[in-house]
Amino acid sequence: MSDTQPAERASSAAPAIPGYQIIEKYAETSRAEVWSALQISLERTVTLWVLKHESAADHGVADHFERVARAVSRIRHPNFVQVIDISRLQDGTPYMVLENVEGASLTATLHVDRRFDQKRAAAIVLEIAKGLDFAWKQCGFIHRNIKPDTILLSAGDAVKITNYNTAALVRPGENPLAYDGGMVVGTPNYASPEQIECLRTIDFHSDMYSTGALFYQMVTGLMPFGGESDQMKVLDLQRSGTLEDPRSIVPTVLPGIVHIMQRMMAKSPEERYAWWQDVVEDLQRVLAGRPPYIPSGSYVAPLSTIAVSGAGAAASEVSPGAAKPKRRIRQTASVSQTPSSARPAAGPGCLGRLLGLAFVVAVCAFVAHQRIQSLERPVAASGDQATLSSESVSAAPDVETVDAAEQPADAAESAADATDESSTSAEPALDPAAGEGDAASIAASAAASTATAPSATDAVPGVDVQEQLLKDIHEALKTRPFSEAVAFAKKTFKENEASPGVDLAECRRIWDALRTACSFEDMLGHAVASSHGSRKMSVAGEEFVFTTTAYADGELIGLAAPMDGTAAKPVRIKVARMAPQEMYDLVLSTAASTNRADLFSRAFLIMKVGDAGGFSLFVEKHKLDELAPFIDYVGK
Template sequence: MSSVPIGTVIDARYRILGELGRGGMGTVYEAEHVTIRKPVALKLLDPLLGRNDAHAQRFEREAFAAGRIEHPNCVTVSDFGRHEDGSLYLVMELVRGRSLADVLDDEQRFAWPRALHIARHVLRGLAHAHAAGIVHRDIKPENIVLVDHDGDPDFAKILDFGIAKLVGDAAADAGGEQLTQAGFTVGTPTYLSPEQAFGDEIDARSDLYSLSVVLYEMLAGRPPFVSGDKLAVLSMHVGRAVPPLAEVAPDAAVPPAVERLVLRGLAKRRDDRIQTAEAYIEAIDRCLAAVPAASRAPAPIATPAPAPHGRAATPGPIAPATPGPVAPAPGPAATPPPATGSAPGATAGRAAVVAPAGLPPPSGTEPTVWAPPPAAADPLARVRRWLPRVAAAVVALLIAAAVASHLLGSHDARFDALVDQLRTGKTCAERREAVLGLRELRDKRAIKELKRARYRMRGGVLGIGDRNTNKCLKADAEAAIEFLQSL
């Protein structure tokens, strides 16, 4: 969508002062209330999407969800309405700070006390949202902003409830209809919970998993699962054990109790995770209390090289697997069987899996000991060894099919909307905007429509004296045709 000129007044109440950023659904502007001169952030939905009932309902759902939340660790929404051109808008608290993603890009990773401090802020906001019947579904560094509040430079606030799920009374108050369906992306692959990857029903524990991914990234300088292939990342969430911090960030000096806490938050099965945001906060507090004060001083942090996924690479060389969260027991070293389900981490040698200091083991479990299998030949041993890998491959294929369906539906819906705008747009400028959008989609099906759109003859009699009402977009259409034909 094109930018709204500075000075434009939205709905006779909010004057646009400048652009703050833009995303897939629209643009966020700095604005002020024209009467009381209060500074605000105004999110304006793309007019093209606003004409789509599903997108409009989703935007209204964001306003409803965020409007139910009033907490220091969540960005406050104060108004919602429609601009004269039909665009929906959302008015939010204007936050002066930096996204956690930007800070991580600059600093790579944090000392563990700072990481726990930020995570604790996010958990406070999530606890309030969950109590209001709202599951965020997209907790990630880009949706967490750090501000200086009451002398705390790392006061965290949660942003963007655009794909939030409403449950219980919140869903009933909003009419009970859920908007998640094929064609809409729900969540960001790097931070998705296993149940989100599967497309299963989710609850508040999915947010806690995503927060644990963020916490791991703050400690390690990269998320636990990294790949240029989004489908591969989803399959890792479902079937691969979390890499020990000793491998990913050997010089991070994260206490074993802290790592065990993170691993429990990243359990594959939601029943094995910490169950509520409040319990997670209590676990952080117990973990801090259990770690001697002398060990809390952060070690020097080496700056790792940039990684392909855009956050940070593994600092230094890869060290042998020396997991912090397990205590070695006597006996010959052996390799444990491949991790499946909610494996809390890799295990080297014969190891006892114990609960963190100050933390009880997951509900319904007792500390257990894994020992190497007997040396006797087992004709089914090879089958058992390969079964988890085969299962992981099947899961990856299922996830690939599901995600492909989502992406295809979203792409096709956008394509159809742009073609409709190109054909029926009231002004040449509006139809030109559709040309640019079709080029961005990189879909060769648009070539036929673009060729036809170069000439839109109107007026005259029997072809005499008519004029091309698409003259303003002809050059852009020809450039788009040439671009698409080159793909």
């Protein structure tokens, strides 16, 4: 296990690094030593992370250390400590240089305060979630060691995530655990069950679990399973044990906060929040004095490390306004006429019926008022999404960056499409202030919402439910960023698995294809980089001849020669910001891989641009039977 140890436990000599004056070593981990140093040229204090000699001797580990450092250097986010340089010592040992952050670790702060006010803790978790969400979307980054030691707090509780030496990058066709030497990476008291079991399917949900454990500690003052000294026992408890209900420790803890913790620390990744954005939105609601969203009126709490007193306690104590109706395919039931002879005997008299009708009308009016007040889920108020397009393009000094249009195709679309829930809700999207407007404005808002968010819930009477489900998923794949379309499909399958008329076997095959497919940018980047020679391509309407030298971290690196015959220039092209048609035109110049993840990705790109003939031929040629059900819908 990886844990930070005090500097006194190490006695290695200070590294000699040109341009830096070593001040002191103040910590070390199982893989690296941490030094404070002065960057002489800029007269500023920095932090050096130097890989230990025994780790550096493994070339795979050393290369992985550099690869992670390079990826993190491109994560420009206020909640991440910035990597400002990467290099190697004379003996080949890699190191990274991080900005120096004035402040204290969360460990030191908790040592003084013991526990935080629940709103303060929620605000800190909110910032951690924003940072990890951005990093995951940027480069598939997972930290794998979120704990008090790796979170820094500066003035005003400004949050910074640090310590990247155990991080991994989740990329298609690569094993994120390849350089762990078969060891469990992380800290037992915060490690997720899948992290402990060394599952290769690990993703950002593991960090979500660890952040939930940190949330629990900040609110209760107790380290998760901190009373157990046997670390192997702690690992066992993370997989099958439970923590005491936070309200039995701090009675004033809000039910909404308990609900968020419980979902973040669900034993199974599938039962945690689907995306970091969902965590962000629920935390924002709690901080605004509103309850979090409950997935459905018949919500069943997940099997979680957080024990809740009484069945469904967290859900039952949340306001009914927080519940979202579960999306189901609407069935077309035949109405049978009951013969008059078989009808039940007459009920109460006229007065009784009138009183009953008045009661029903009053209840309906109250329910309608409550739904208008609390129906719509607001999009998180985060500036990160708005600035993503400008920050996602990184250019080295003296290297020109070829930029795509302001509306990217697959990586960062408009904020209105940023969350699956806000754009796929089965109910009309109402502005919170719409209740004060006239009926026409509310109707217009509802019409606009349903027009932009087709779903299986809106099935046309008489249409086969499986056909409607396929149409909805095809529409999502055609109009949304691929990652959001996959999330939409996952929820649609899960929420309709019990609906009559749904072909579960076909749905499972389609889902297997969706989760196997790699991102468009990785499929295209690797295809272009592995193809030899130059090719004509277009980005944002600008045509040039491109000669590829490499593909790394979502960027095609090479030389671009303008069509006017002027000299070629070195460029980095952010593939995610190319339009789908530009990607498709470029991919046609490359040979198809035999890798199934690449083949599925290429097929979904053909589907996105609407090439019906090309899609049908590609599916048949490569025997992608999982996608055959979509042949009738592509291009329509």
